Amino acid sequence: MENQFSGEQKSSEVIVVTSGKGGVGKTTTSANLGTGLAKLGKKVCLIDTDIGLRNLDVVMGLENRIVYNLVDVVEGNCRVKQALIRDKRHPGLYLMPSAQTRDKSAVTPGQMIKVIDHLREQFDYIILDCPAGIEQGFQTAIAGADRAVIVTTPEVSAIRDADRIIGLLEANGLKQMDLLINRLRMDLIKRGDMMSSSDVIDILAVPLIGIVPDDENVVVSTNQGEPLVGSACPAGMAYSNVVQRVIGKEVPFLNFDKGISFWTKVTGVFHKN
Amino acid sequence: MKLFFRRKTSCQVAKDRLKILLISDRLNCSPEMMEMIKRDIAKVISKYMRIDAEHMEIQINTKGCKQGHGGKPSLTASIPIEAVQAKQG
Numbered sequence: 001m002e003n004q005f006s007g008e009q010k011s012s013e014v015i016v017v018t019s020g021k022g023g024v025g026k027t028t029t030s031a032n033l034g035t036g037l038a039k040l041g042k043k044v045c046l047i048d049t050d051i052g053l054r055n056l057d058v059v060m061g062l063e064n065r066i067v068y069n070l071v072d073v074v075e076g077n078c079r080v081k082q083a084l085i086r087d088k089r090h091p092g093l094y095l096m097p098s099a100q101t102r103d104k105s106a107v108t109p110g111q112m113i114k115v116i117d118h119l120r121e122q123f124d125y126i127i128l129d130c131p132a133g134i135e136q137g138f139q140t141a142i143a144g145a146d147r148a149v150i151v152t153t154p155e156v157s158a159i160r161d162a163d164r165i166i167g168l169l170e171a172n173g174l175k176q177m178d179l180l181i182n183r184l185r186m187d188l189i190k191r192g193d194m195m196s197s198s199d200v201i202d203i204l205a206v207p208l209i210g211i212v213p214d215d216e217n218v219v220v221s222t223n224q225g226e227p228l229v230g231s232a233c234p235a236g237m238a239y240s241n242v243v244q245r246v247i248g249k250e251v252p253f254l255n256f257d258k259g260i261s262f263w264t265k266v267t268g269v270f271h272k273n
Numbered sequence: 274m275k276l277f278f279r280r281k282t283s284c285q286v287a288k289d290r291l292k293i294l295l296i297s298d299r300l301n302c303s304p305e306m307m308e309m310i311k312r313d314i315a316k317v318i319s320k321y322m323r324i325d326a327e328h329m330e331i332q333i334n335t336k337g338c339k340q341g342h343g344g345k346p347s348l349t350a351s352i353p354i355e356a357v358q359a360k361q362g
Contacts, residue, residue: 155287156287156290156291156294159291160291160294160295160298163295163298163299164298167299189284191282192282192283192284192285193282193283193284194284195284195287195288196284199284199288202288203288203291203292203295
């Protein structure tokens with residue numbers, strides 16, 4: 001583990017994955033983003049900031065290897081390096097798990113910034129999995145972030161919460177925000193029973209970084225504890241493209257429905273840049 | 274599902290509801306405050322012309338609207354004028 005860290009200073013990017021509403025796919029997105037960046041050879045640290053309700057460890061399949069956690073680090077029970085779990089499947093990928101038996105008040109925004117600043121020296125990307133809600137846990141998670149990925153689903157409740165989160169991030173001076181629309185269902189959009197990605201962008205007015213279709217493979221991959229980014233399924237391909245856009249590449253948005261109707265093509269559901 | 278005629282798709286209903294919902298969320302603007310703004314605007318305009326304060330309307334449009342204003346929400350007032358020079362001099 002020691003030799004994985006070189007002493008050289010790097011300019012790293014700290015990305016917070018947030019949504020406001022729970023259950024829209026923050027943790028899945030964090031896991032896939034981190035794994036995808038590591039697959040490109042980047043040094044990535046995933047931090048689970050959801051204290052008391054940790055989940056990123058199980059989604060990553062690393063739950064059996066936790067010794068120390070984020071709260072141990074801020075309380076000085078261990079060094080930062082000791083709390084980092086190395087993902088053996090992907091060189092350069094590390095996870096800092098959250099504490100399960102504590103609450104959100106265990107880490108303050110100031111402590112979070114200190115931990116992040118320490119990690120910046122060793123990693124290209126630091127991905128923060130934000131808890132749901134807008135209380136202290138959210139404030140702590142966003143404190144040290146350079147940019148945000150806002151996850152939403154095309155539902156009224158998730159979009160409303162995303163709008164609130166966007167307002168709070170702006171108020172906190174976060175400069176770069178991108179929107180990831182999760183769980184799109186082409187069949188419902190075609191029927192007029194689900195908002196399309198362009199509908200959601202019109203409402204939220206935030207640049208789009210990805211559209212991820214509703215895909216049963218996500219459930220399978222979560223069951224197995226292996227993020228599906230890069231695999232040949234709709235969600236796996238969509239997350240690969242999100243990763244490409246995170247590192248600054250321009251990738252066209254996928255068209256998930258091969259048999260897409262003429263009318264949907266005309267309305268340009270997936271052609272919005 | 275298509276046995277009966279639907280005027281609006283549920284997607285359109287959702288969009289319309291969200292647009293209204295987000296205006297009040299973003300501005301934190303209560304109906305009482307809107308009423309006060311309306312009354313004050315009517316008072317100022319009445320200094321210069323006779324208006325139909327009963328039928329005036331004010332509303333806030335979201336930044337989602339494609340009407341410009343640099344993407345910011347805008348307040349529009351529609352005030353029926355009864356006589357332009359009524360209160361001059």
